[in-house]
Amino acid sequence: MKLTTKFTLWYFGIMLFVLLMGGYIVYYEIQNKLSRVEVVRHQRLNDLIAGQVRAGGDYSNHPTRKRATVTPIPADSVPRGISTYYTRGIGWNPEFQENEYRLLVTSFYLIHGQWYRITTYSFIPSFYQLLPGVVDSFKWIFLLLLILVIISAGLISKYILAPFKRTLRVIQSFDLKQKTAIRLPDTQTSEFRELNVFLQKMTEKAREDYRSLKEFTENTSHELQTPTAIIRGKLDLLMESDIRDEQAILIAETQNALERLSRIHSSLTLLTKLENHEYEADTRVCISQLTRETLNSFEELIQLKSLTLMTTIAEKIYVPLHPSLADLLLTNLIGNAIRHNMPPADFGEEGAAGNGLIQVNLTREGLIVVNTGRKPQVPTAELFERFKKGNSGSDSIGIGLAIVRQICDLSHFTIDYQYRDGFHCLAVGFGPRVAASKLLQNLSLPLHSRA
Amino acid sequence: MKVLIIEDNQELARNIRDFLDREGYICESCDTLEAAKEKLELFQYDCILLDIGLPDGNGISLLNLIRAEYKDSNVLIISAKNALDDKIIGLEKGADDYITKPFHLAELHARIRAVYRRKNLGGTNIVAFNEISLNTDTFEVRVLDHLLDTTPKEFDLLLYFIVNKNRVLSRQAIAAHLWGDYTDNLANFDFVYQHVKNLRRKISGAGGVDYISTVYGLGYKFNAQ
Numbered sequence: 152m153k154l155t156t157k158f159t160l161w162y163f164g165i166m167l168f169v170l171l172m173g174g175y176i177v178y179y180e181i182q183n184k185l186s187r188v189e190v191v192r193h194q195r196l197n198d199l200i201a202g203q204v205r206a207g208g209d210y211s212n213h214p215t216r217k218r219a220t221v222t223p224i225p226a227d228s229v230p231r232g233i234s235t236y237y238t239r240g241i242g243w244n245p246e247f248q249e250n251e252y253r254l255l256v257t258s259f260y261l262i263h264g265q266w267y268r269i270t271t272y273s274f275i276p277s278f279y280q281l282l283p284g285v286v287d288s289f290k291w292i293f294l295l296l297l298i299l300v301i302i303s304a305g306l307i308s309k310y311i312l313a314p315f316k317r318t319l320r321v322i323q324s325f326d327l328k329q330k331t332a333i334r335l336p337d338t339q340t341s342e343f344r345e346l347n348v349f350l351q352k353m354t355e356k357a358r359e360d361y362r363s364l365k366e367f368t369e370n371t372s373h374e375l376q377t378p379t380a381i382i383r384g385k386l387d388l389l390m391e392s393d394i395r396d397e398q399a400i401l402i403a404e405t406q407n408a409l410e411r412l413s414r415i416h417s418s419l420t421l422l423t424k425l426e427n428h429e430y431e432a433d434t435r436v437c438i439s440q441l442t443r444e445t446l447n448s449f450e451e452l453i454q455l456k457s458l459t460l461m462t463t464i465a466e467k468i469y470v471p472l473h474p475s476l477a478d479l480l481l482t483n484l485i486g487n488a489i490r491h492n493m494p495p496a497d498f499g500e501e502g503a504a505g506n507g508l509i510q511v512n513l514t515r516e517g518l519i520v521v522n523t524g525r526k527p528q529v530p531t532a533e534l535f536e537r538f539k540k541g542n543s544g545s546d547s548i549g550i551g552l553a554i555v556r557q558i559c560d561l562s563h564f565t566i567d568y569q570y571r572d573g574f575h576c577l578a579v580g581f582g583p584r585v586a587a588s589k590l591l592q593n594l595s596l597p598l599h600s601r602a
Numbered sequence: 603m604k605v606l607i608i609e610d611n612q613e614l615a616r617n618i619r620d621f622l623d624r625e626g627y628i629c630e631s632c633d634t635l636e637a638a639k640e641k642l643e644l645f646q647y648d649c650i651l652l653d654i655g656l657p658d659g660n661g662i663s664l665l666n667l668i669r670a671e672y673k674d675s676n677v678l679i680i681s682a683k684n685a686l687d688d689k690i691i692g693l694e695k696g697a698d699d700y701i702t703k704p705f706h707l708a709e710l711h712a713r714i715r716a717v718y719r720r721k722n723l724g725g726t727n728i729v730a731f732n733e734i735s736l737n738t739d740t741f742e743v744r745v746l747d748h749l750l751d752t753t754p755k756e757f758d759l760l761l762y763f764i765v766n767k768n769r770v771l772s773r774q775a776i777a778a779h780l781w782g783d784y785t786d787n788l789a790n791f792d793f794v795y796q797h798v799k800n801l802r803r804k805i806s807g808a809g810g811v812d813y814i815s816t817v818y819g820l821g822y823k824f825n826a827q
Contacts, residue, residue: 406772
């Protein structure tokens with residue numbers, strides 16, 4: 152809900168409450184004042200009649216007596232402390248031949264030693280007759296206020312929130328990689344000023360951190376690669392000197408460890424770069440083309456391992472991905488499918504024999520790579536973690552899938568990995584709305600080529 | 603071939619020099635941009651190995667100068683930063699190739715030879731050794747004038763062997779050469795073995811000498827003698 156709408160709704164609630172209270176107060180006050188004025192008038196009339204009684208004479212037809220009764224009363228029935236009181240209620244109005252609201256004012260006078268009770272009355276508009284008028288007027292007031300609040304809320308919020316909205320726009324377009332600090336608009340509102348100062352500081356800090364992290368990554372990359380290159384070169388040279396067999400083994404083992412070190416290092420550097428969003432996709436690559444190229448480059452390995460390759464590659468599929476990342480993604484997925492491939496016979500599937508299989512399906516929704524292989528020793532989901540290997544004996548460093556997942560996360564692709572009846576099935580859904588797990592559900596597994 | 607090594611790390615420069623000396627190349631090295639400029643003014647080089655990160659500046663700036671003044675030299679960039687930007691900028695500015703640390707010396711040598719071939723042999727592009735000849739344009743291998751049916755990787759491998767003949771090539775170096783950096787090629791040694799085996803079989807089958815031998819524990823060697 153918009154801030155303005157929220158404010159307006161709250162104002163609306165408060166207004167409703169105030170107007171309801173106000174209406175009640177007005178109604179109550181009007182009826183009170185009306186009675187009060189009437190009572191004062193009648194008191195004057197009562198005084199007048201008392202004067203007439205005091206003066207003596209016949210006033211029974213005098214206009215003052217039209218709605219008056221004068222009754223002599225014994226002294227002991229005179230109430231103490233008050234000389235006048237009034238009552239209200241329904242009474243018969245003979246002039247209108249109707250029951251109407253009547254106000255009776257009773258006063259007591261001591262005239263020539265005799266107590267008199269003088270009562271006059273008149274018909275006043277009933278409160279129920281007043282009510283619609285009050286309600287009506289408040290209805291109009293309410294309507295007027297409502298319109299004004301809605302209009303002013305729109306206008307005022309536009310004016311007051313303008314700096315906030317500008318700040319928001321600046322922040323939304325903020326990019327860690329941008330070279331210059333963000334520029335936030337000036338504002339007179341102290342809260343917004345505070346917010347701007349805070350944002351300025353925060354983005355500056357983020358930019359600083361990003362820069363130093365990037366620098367650190369690049370530095371370590373640089374500083375570690377040079378010594379590694381030196382060691383590698385020395386080993387290359389050492390290999391060519393006159394060495395004994397056992398020395399050769401030592402060199403080979405050193406080389407293996409060095410290879411591993413350099414590979415782990417470059418993979419971790421790559422992952423950091425991915426996390427730092429250094430490869431933003433600004434174009435769409437033709438994944439169909441790339442898939443075919445990658446398969447071609449692996450063709451010989453597939454043949455060497457005597458694998459059967461089955462492909463269904465849809466034409467002209469474009470996905471938003473950095474070309475290098477697309478290449479990495481495909482190389483890792485297909486490379487894994489080849490490296491960890493095992494013909495069904497090799498892992499003791501009953502009655503199954505023949506070649507290992509690779510199936511690559513590319514559709515508009517996503518990419519599915521299926522390969523035969525040994526049952527993984529850990530849950531497949533964990534294989535996306537760094538240095539997790541499905542088979543602890545294998546010679547790989549176990550970072551390929553972590554890179555794949557990082558690329559997918561970065562590109563808002565979904566990914567899922569399942570192991571089913573001797574098949575490793577890995578799906579990448581292009582785009583956040585394509586669930587990779589759904590792609591795997593609909594997948595029909597290739598049949599084992601049973602001999 | 604005259605090679606200028608512009609590299610600030612003495613040890614690495616010496617590795618390269620030691621390796622290339624054995625090929626009969628004349629190597630000189632310097633460790634700053636200034637020294638490099640001096641050397642370039644005085645001598646002519648067939649190939650320049652240029653490190654990007656130098657103490658007195660970025661190697662890319664020198665690349666501009668080389669391209670403007672010394673057009674005939676091949677330039678091979680050596681960089682520790684496997685940053686995409688460097689690669690693209692380097693190649694756009696006219697470097698002939700790009701190699702990332704840590705590299706195998708045999709790989710560097712193969713690259714030097716490749717850029718040299720591309721530029722200096724003017725279209726013939728035949729690499730020959732005794733009865734074996736390779737055409738780097740058509741990717742054809744001939745042994746005693748018989749056309750050999752080789753796969754692209756086998757072609758690559760044979761070329762790599764011939765360029766680095768009489769050298770022990772480790773399985774790591776061969777794997778890195780055939781499949782590049784990013785594949786997890788620790789597990790690819792089986793493939794190296796199979797490729798080498800197939801290649802030897804094909805050359806022998808065509809009546810060629812089996813020059814390739816296994817070096818115990820380490821890898822393979824193409825014996826020219």
